[in-house]
Amino acid sequence: MMTLKIGGATVNQIPFDWKNNSENIIQAIEEAKRQQIKILCLPELCVTGYGCEDMFLSDWLSERAKHEIDKFINYTADITISVGLPIRIGNTTYNGACVISNKKILGVTLKQNLANDGVHYEPRWFEPWQPGKVVEIYIGSEVVQAGDLIYHAEGISFGFEICEDGWRKTRRPGYRLKERGVQLILNPSASHFAMGKSLLRESEVVMDGSRMFNCVYLFTNLLGNEAGRMIYDGDIIIAQKGKLLAVNERFSFKSYNVLSCQVDFSNPQHSETITLTDSKDKNEELSKTLALALFDYMRKSKSRGYVLSLSGGADSSICAIFVAEMVQRGVKELGAEAFTKALSLEKPIAHWKDAVSQILACAYQGTKNSSDTTLHAAKTLADSIGARFHQWTIDDEVNSYTKKIENTIGRSLTWDTDDITLQNIQARSRSPIIWMLANINRAVLLTTSNRSEGDVGYATMDGDTSGSLAPIAGLSKVFILQWLRWAEKTLGYAGLAPVNNLQPTAELRPLERNQTDEADLMPYPLLAEIEHHAIFQRKSPLQVFDSLKGQHDPTALKGYIKKFFRLWTINQWKRERIAPSFHLDDLNVDPRTWCRFPILSSGFSEELMLLDNTV
Template sequence: MADRFRLTLAQLNPTMGDLKGNAALARRAWAEGRAAGANLVALPEMFITGYNTQDLVMKPAFQADAIAEIEALARDCADGPALAIGGPALEGVELYNAYYILQGGRIAARVFKHHLPNETVFDEKRIYASGDVTGPYAVDGLRIGSPICEDSWFEDVAETLAETGAEILLVPNGSPYYHSKVSYRHQLMVARVVETGLPLIYLNLVGGQDDQVFDGGTFALNPGGALALQMPLMQEDIAHLDLIRTDGGWRFEAGDLAPIPETTEQDYHAMVLALRDYLRKAGFSKVLLGLSGGIDSALVATVAADALGADNLRCVMLPSEYTSDASLEDARALAENLGCRYDFVPIAQGRQAITDTLAPLFEGTKPDVTEENIQSRLRGLLLMAISNKFGEMLLTTGNKSEVAVGYATIYGDMSGGYNPLKDMYKTRVFETCRWRNANHRDWMEGPAGQVIPQRIIDRPPSAELAPDQRDEDSLPPYEVLDGILDILVDRDGSIADCVAAGYDRADAKRVEHLLYISEYKRFQSAPGTRLSKRAFWLDRRYPIVNRWRDDSGD
């Protein structure tokens, strides 16, 4: 029996529903593995379809096409290493999330996922049947166990595989990003290694899919938990990893250890990757946004430049009589720093025409938020017209604090196809701008240096829809607002929890009220990069109409 076994690990970026394209990526990885003398080339969970499929995979025609592509891969990859790839499987009338082992021109083995996640963005219990926990499969004499993603988060599947003769664990994953998840994965997998005494590979997808970001970060652990391989976060990569047989069992030889960036960089990279992939996979190559001179649109413009390059970004300033000179100057300076196109489209004339049109109906009433929102909606109309004319996707720029409490105009500044900041609170927007000004990475398409003018970061935030307007005229200070939202949204806490944390009960009640009455806006809002476990959409599903309020904390 051989004392060496080579694995090729393909941390690649599939496109949802592009079965032939995903199969082509698998063939490319297999060819690289064959050239490198691999025994097994491994791809992540549900790679042939892309992930998270949601209900698409329940469509029988889609199932049949996906399985046919896997069967074609088996035939095409007969002369060389085995190929492991995730995809749907049918057994009788049941549908499974499966891991296929292709060898010698046929499907040599299938593993069915046992533990089906039914939380956060996952709803697998209504889609798939739970597979039985089975023993390992063999490739060139090596007995391999493959707990599929969630199966590795529990001890039973790995223990059963170890007890039935597995010599290593290869865990295929479609594990989406949220902050601090990288260290959590390491902790869980170290636990599996310690419990079983087996070396383990955690192989993860990479790439953006709608709001979710699969961050890669594939790694390998030797018995005892020592790290043998760390592949990069947020980037495609193929690595060749060697196993050697020792007196104490199989061990990985040392491989490359990519650095793990701190959380601010991870979040920023996630926004860049998510936007780049959302546009590429949806068929867009260019974007535009309304550049206000404020911090949110400045950060979105910078993310867009880093994702697509400045040549593919259009920034449009749409000033009214309330737009300050500082905003005009800062918006232009930002666009010049980024090197993108900058258009200047005043809205005063259009706003006056709308005001005149509505004057007979509004006669006898006082100006209020209605007139403020007309400005925002006019900007949305003009930006969508530019988007239609030039085929550029409009980005919207509201941060999580604003999205949470509805501090945005529906059909106005909420207009757009994607929102990179949707899951980033305002206080973190400031922190992220400072980080980007001080750092540049090779995965950024935008320029290095202090691209966001310091005055944008320092000035008090304002919607500039009325004279001398500031955000804190309508909302608690962002440090207070974000602290309360963190408790109510991210930690699913109560008013009493807010009071116990030192926040004023009246502030907490006001924020809770705004949070609930804004659900209808979020229901119609653009998707945005998921950065936490409580992002708005699949992570937090609330009724649009809801009269319950929390009376705790008195």
């Protein structure tokens, strides 16, 4: 046995962007060789990108990916690497990890367990590989083994668990690898970000895996906002026989990161232990992941920045702060010149606010129902981060639409009879002009609806939901409000003070009616509790009541539960039309990535009757 330097390399890829992906892989290999790494694990499907969707069903994608392997072979003198790619056998696609050592392909391990929950739909594209099965395939003109393999290199034996393989409690390939005497398990992954998930990876996949299988365990994740919705944190984790040895600093703005560790396979107490500096605090995680997600979205979409309808409320304010965080963190890590080049900014920057002024344009679109306090909050925040700030009123547009419909129906609209109509026309009147600003700037228009609003449809279609990216649609209002207070105090965004002193309100009714979100809906903390039981745990109305009745007034609780289920049911069509959003938490109501629900249904009619009849 021997001491061996092993490592993981995370890479920021783009679906079937062969030049970008291969350059990142090659640069990572070269960096690994500079660090004298002997065995290097790169992430799952890093050759093509994980987010190729139905392109995985094609013949050409897998064939082209195999051609890319030729580019890596010449860089593997004195190093063993694994790279992820789809493998097409007949008319079936498998998810593979190709091992190359000293310019020779040793084989391809094929994934045995496919992710089919939450945001993952792998069985749509791939077939699971049968344990113990090995076949021969061609890569170029070379015949190589593929399937359930173990490998021998640098004096040790190693095998694979590919992403979901490591999450299965009873069907993990690691059990069989242990029986076959492997000393190292590599886990190349495309494990999507969710707040708090990294701790589970460390404990349940890597540390438990290394302990149960009596081995060294190396996990390597993808990095960045690869394809639009999923974000990867660039986690690299190394453990030995239950002990954590090294963890990567996640959420890098660089195209690749490499983490190495000197491991003594004979005497684990002599293995290198690297100081852990990666923060697992959820507020910090959110800051980092949204900063990186917005950075990647802007550069990969080739847009010129972001446009935001800044109301002075919490939701639009948090979107503005995330753009500022993107700039601050990106400039700090990459340097001003490299950051400017990455985003194709037109002017050099001397201060991070110089970059924000080029990237973010905000507009306060007031009506006679808007207050001076929200205008002050919006302007104070925009000025504090250097964003361009515009303001105008839309009363003329609202009045024009209102008069036209009044003439058509032959009566006046009033707040007593036409409340929703009069609210919605204000939100919708804001949409065309903010889209104009986005088009002129060649920028991405951000929508500001949060997950709590998505639950109950508290948003105006073609109004405040207008836009091409919904960065906070995966966050609850409760989390947003506490994060803004944290950001003011911890991150030093003093411009948030006026925002944090306001009570959430849509400001669509006349000011004298004192409209607030919670008066329209229910207390946000209770909405979040009902959401957790009803949507995340999929409980019936009566089960939700039984779970919460000891904590709230029963009569009021029944009313709020009925309101939640009624609004949830009738507003599925809105959730179907929400702009693409980032997955940020274990719970997500986006029907395209997590929570599917029928547009037409009974509306829980019988279930709500049971709730009415319970004591």
